[in-house]
Amino acid sequence: MANAFYKVPQPVNEPILNYRSGSPERKALKEALAAYKKEALDLPMYINGEWVSTDNKVAIHPPHEKKHVLAHFSKGGSDHVNAAIDAALAAQPAWERMPWQDRAAVFLKAADLISGPYRARMNAATMLGQSKNVYQAEIDCVAELADFLRFNVQYMTEIYQQQPNSSPTVWNRMEYRPLEGFVFAITPFNFTAIAGNLPAAPAMMGNVVVWKPAETQIFAAKLVMEIFHEAGLPAGVINLIYTDGPMAGDIVFSHADFAGLHFTGSTKVFQALWSMVGKNISKYRSYPRIVGETGGKDFVVAHPSADAVQVAVGLARGAFEYQGQKCSAASRAYLPESLWPAIKEKLVADLATFKMGTVEDFSNFINAVIDERSFDKISSYLAQAKKDDGVEIVAGGNCDKSEGYFVEPTVLLVKDPHYRTMEEEIFGPVLTIYVYPDAEFDTMLEQVDSTSPYALTGSIFARERSVINYVTDKLSNAAGNFYINDKPTGAVVGQQPFGGARGSGTNDKAGSVLNLYRWISPRTIKENFVTPKDYRYPFLEEA
Known part of the structure; x- marks a missing residue:
């Protein structure tokens, strides 16, 4: 039985490899690229810990080589959205009660898998599926995603350490519960790191998630889900679906147990989703958390x-x-x-x-x-x-x-x-x-x-x-x-937490502790060691 206050590994930003000619990382990446190009893969969804295929196959082509078929993904329907929600809610009781250090271990292991044995495959998948050069892929799907996972573990412990003061004969405590219900993560095509972090950040805090990536990012998203699975993520905690967006939204935003939206995408879509949540607000068990990073000029x-x-x-x-x-x-x-x-x-x-x-x-x-x-x-x-x-x-x-x-x-x-x-x-x-x-x-x-x-x-x-x-x-x-005196791109986790306001989103700063606060529902606990036995206060005494 755990009876210690564990200290997590000190996070440091993942080094970015150079991929110079003749380097071992360049050789491994070239081999991974060739392997992915050799045979079209089948990409199933992931629901309740199982890989789920359908007969509706959609081809994925590299944007820079549109005649080549890189893979086919299984397009899902309304049944798969409902199954993902059911799986998430069924997994919630055990996951939210799992000791925090065990939840942390899953994502720390995932980070080490990403930056270690999966590094070449992660880069190759992002390069081919999203048409990124090697440097842009390396800083995204390896360095940034590993940083998100490692630093978020540190931020989680910082949150849990925040405890209230106590007065004589009283012990005050703060419990950081996950949200009551499930979180819907909608992720964009342009960053594999964002695609991995948006479902992972709420899950790390004890939440359960339904994750819908952009179709143009599915090739790398499926690999991220493989890594979470290998890292020991329990069935149902994160469920990966490839479905039509409006159809999924109709189901998710009408569900009583919808608890939060973690979104990156266009301002127009985010505003439409927020409007849908507003129209359904009386249906929900709790007021949902809405977190979004949207457009920019x-x-x-x-x-x-x-x-x-x-x-x-x-x-x-x-x-x-x-x-x-x-x-x-x-x-x-x-x-x-x-x-x-x-x-x-x-x-x-x-x-x-x-x-x-x-x-x-x-x-x-x-x-x-x-x-x-x-x-x-x-x-x-x-x-x-x-x-x-x-x-x-x-x-x-x-x-x-x-x-x-x-x-x-x-x-x-x-x-x-x-x-x-x-x-x-x-x-x-x-x-x-x-x-x-x-x-x-x-x-x-x-x-x-x-x-x-x-x-x-x-x-x-x-x-x-x-x-x-x-x-x-x-x-x-x-x-x-x-x-x-610098370009306005290239935010680094733990160095420049990212997000904007106005039409650019809710500014909840991915890559900082601020984002994780959005995925908890604190409970204050007061325990009185010397309970009063008389209702009368001293002021009631007669002169």
Whole structure:
């Protein structure tokens, strides 16, 4: 029987491997890529600890090689949604009563599996399924996901250690219960780490979960579920389903035991889900927790005192890594007239060296956007930009979907700071630049803050400290993650907890203790050791 206060392993950020030519990690990854390409896999759902297949098979194609069939997943229906909910609720009593250290051990083991024996397969699955180059995959599906699991264990212990004070003859305690019911996790295509963390974080705190990943991320999601299974996660705690979103939502959000939503995706979808929860609020056993990270129209502001080369590199990386398909990607920039020529020269020169193509060629910096719908949306913006007055295509602008969904990294220069690509989320490799007169810096800051409904990430490049302080204060509500002399992407667990407000979500900061607080329902316990035997208080005594 456990009778000690256990100290968990001190979390440290997972080192990122280099994959240099001739390195053992590069060799292992090449072998994993070849193995996945050799034979199309069958990807069943995972319900109540069992792999569940259906006759409705849907093909998965690498976005950069759309003719190749990578796998088929089993499309589920309403019966599978109900089965997943039933399995979760059946698993809840035993899971929530399991000692916290045993829950922690499951996810600590999963982290070590991800960063150890599964590392090459995790990278290969993310690279092929989501068209990420090796570096973008490594920082996502290995380093960040392992960090989420390890740091969340540490945060869990910090929560449990928070206990109230006690007065004489009384012992006060705080119990951190999971939510009463099940959590619905809806995860996006662009980060395998997010796909793993959204169901894992509530589960770590004793909750049970129904997990629906984006169809374009299922190839890696199934592998994450395999790892959770191998790590010893009990049946029913996390149930992985591949079903139609609206159909699943109708069932989940009408269920009396719906207890929480953990979501990353579009603002429009999140608002629709929140509305659905609101309409059904009287049906629920408890008020559900709603946690969401949604859209962004992330900005870079350069002051005339900034270093032009640093700005150009920040834009190249911040806007175009992973084809701009990061909710944090730089998509609008405000640059001073005095620096624009130098920034333009460096930025255009760097973009000219970008190679674009398959992820299997490690020299390619740019790969494909996720699917045809995304390609068509991005290409429509570019087609319109070519027609519109006041828009100059500084670099890129071309698209090709004959072999895969390839969009050139594109830089637009606009005369109107409210042109549509300065305001609307595109979610692709398109950066729009507005050049402002140096003397109008303050006016331009007002535009930065008011142009977009989002408030996810943003950055300021400047040398002068007074300017940095001024902008940091002026744009205090414009970004939940604010960067100084750096690109607005690349948040690291335990270093820059991630999330934004306004139209960008509930700002519950994945990668910090704040997120885990959302998945608990505390209970205060007071125990009186000397119980009163007379109702009378001293003030009742006669003079």
